[in-house]
Amino acid sequence: MNELALALYASESGTHLVDAPRGVAWAGHLQRFDERSARARLAEKGFRFLGRSDPGFPPLLGAIHDPPAGLFFRGGAEPELLARPAVAVVGARACSGYGATVARGLGRDLAAAGLVVVSGLARGVDAEAHRGALEAGGITVAVLGCGIDRDYPAAHAELARRIAETGLVVSEYAPGVEPAPWRFPARNRIVAGLAAATIVVEARERSGALITADLALEEGREVFAVPGEITSSLSAGTNALLKLGASPLTAATDVLASFGIEPEPPAPRHELLEHLPATADELTRRTGLPAPEIARTLVDLELAGLVSAADGLYRASP
Amino acid sequence: MLARAVTHALVGLDARRVEVEAHVQSGLPSFRIVGLADRACQEARERVRSGIAAAELEFPEGRVTVNLAPAELRKEGSGFDLPIALALLAASRQVPRDRLQGHAAVGELALDGRLRRVGGVLAVAEAARRHGLERILCPRDSAQEATLAGIEPVPVRHLADAVAYLRGEHQPEPVPPPARGETPALADLADVRGQERARRALEIAAAGGHNLLLGGPPGTGKTMLARRLPGILPPLDEEAALEVTRIHSVAGLLPTDQPLLEHPPFRAPHHSASTAAIVGGGPGIRPGEASLAHRGVLLLDELAEFARPSLEALRQPLEDGYVSVARAAGRAVFPARFQLVGTMNLCPCGARGDPLVECTCSAQRLARYRDKLSRALLDRFDLVLAVPRARAEELAAPRAEPSAAVRARVVAARERLRAGAPERVPEADALLSNAVERLPLSGRGRARVARVAGTIAALAAADSVLPEHVAEALAYRAPQELAA
The missing domain is CATH 3.40.50.450 (Rossmann fold)
Known part of the structure; x- marks a missing residue:
């Protein structure tokens, strides 16, 4: 079975297909299908296609009960x-x-x-x-x-x-x-x-x-x-x-x-992080530090990737 | 018999010399005003007729023609009443003609002959002085305003006074110079509890003249904070005060008791305002809110609710400091160097930034809401601040510093900035470059942060911009939700 032909057919007809269907429409499609020109059209745009039976096909995806006929790829990395x-x-x-x-x-x-x-x-x-x-x-x-x-x-x-x-x-x-x-x-x-x-x-x-x-x-x-x-x-x-x-x-x-990956030992935490999540004003009140200093410290922590802000609320990054 | 009076017609903020010629011929009684006079000006006929009668003078008999020259210039408004009446009286030999020619005149007549003030007297008086006239006949209420132009005003309460003065039978009362140095009662920062970060941002904005955007859920005091910005700005210097006064005079917004505006103006148009109302124009080429806020603060409350064309139209004044309005009737340039303060909710339903309520906006709706503000406009805000809801503990905070104390620091910082912006030390530069890499910060964003850091250094009375100043400035950059 040609997987590229099946993937294109499923895309065109808008059907969810795991295996080749039966019927004249598919037979006709298969007859008209020209693999070389189809692959050339993909390559022209820098796209690639990997069929399900290809050894490079992601094994985990191949193992699901209704895997796709194949995947189209765009990007610099290898599939x-x-x-x-x-x-x-x-x-x-x-x-x-x-x-x-x-x-x-x-x-x-x-x-x-x-x-x-x-x-x-x-x-x-x-x-x-x-x-x-x-x-x-x-x-x-x-x-x-x-x-x-x-x-x-x-x-x-x-x-x-x-x-x-x-x-x-x-x-x-x-x-x-x-x-x-x-x-x-x-x-x-x-x-x-x-x-x-x-x-x-x-x-x-x-x-x-x-x-x-x-x-x-x-x-x-x-x-x-x-x-x-x-x-x-x-x-x-x-x-x-x-x-x-x-x-x-x-x-x-x-x-x-x-995944069996050993986490790195945690770095010592900045004391301001203990008060989060909080707004800048709440930090001012809880720590007694002036607002400009709180602002500076929070930016330093943000640049270090330890804190992020959304809608005025600062949170410690997980 | 022909007679002339001189007045000036407003074109934007400028006044152009207009000669009012009155001609009385024998013939069937008629009274016509020619010379591209608008409706208010045409109606002068009725006011002049009644005014002359009320002054117990005689309306000339016969065919009366008044020409406003140059004829191609559009004349608007009711300020022509007085010169028309005086020209008519001179043409009928009721006042001396040669004496009238040395005076400019402006003012609206009431039906009982009294004079009412009109807008733009300052601009008219200035133009009169430029044209070598020494005195201007103007309504009593506008006399102080006219003194600002450096010309001697002849205050007139009633048309009869003007006639008596021109006949040499009556000396005008002296006009006291405008009272100065009074600060109007403004909303005070001491009323704001908590909100330390927003107060600080307000102080920086005032010191550096930065545009400020406050975002947050409704009821967190964004508008309250924004309204307190004028109170911490330093008073205007002489030249600026005259500029501001001229604009407000043309718009007819000058208070009678305070002819010279010495404090930065504060304008807060509603978000339903039209583009013409905001940047100026309209059939009469009037200054818009942007120009009325010249040298002061323009507050756009609920920024995202303004029509997009109105906001985009603000880009020119924000960039160049003036608005140029071109209409069929002519072209006018209005100065518009204002400090822009915007407030907005963080999402259409307004719940974002409020820990107690949940936002129900869909992703698309949120994206559409934020798209209303173009990048180009957002780029004009040096300081962008999220104002989250204050919790109860904050509202119990003690009364904070009053505006006067903050203003003293702002004035000192402005002095320092005037002497030259402080330089960044290499470490501060390194921090800025690092931030550009790590945070979503564009090239323009970098320049904004650098400007704000300079102001912070000036507030701290530092000789150069240190890393700590840059770090604080970074805290007021546009958040990712608005920048990305």
């Missing part, structure tokens, strides 16, 4: 890097400052420890995880629910370009396929499939991130959930996961331990 241990970081698009800080910190720490950070390039948690990994100079992979030549969401075109510089942008859909709501759950199975562990940072009760977590559980992969405030609806999904038995994640070391 083989997907065989390296990978972690998926997923969560809400409209995340809170807390979710953004956690996602970014996790992306940074996991990538710094040598893990590949996989996510979906969506707004919010996904983008923060990608950015965190890039900040640490690590490898990150974005899985799209549309063709790899599409910039979706458009605001993340620049982020996608930076990801592709050192990592990969991948999709099971052929270049040119438009984003559509029903493709995102299918994309999530690839996110979960590529990773040995999936981390849900923030999710509402009915969230795409929970679909990813479900798919990961179905495949027997490890699922971590970041605990949140019980009163926040943005944490309802993650807290429900914890109730169902997902491993709680309070630091990147929790994940690293499951």
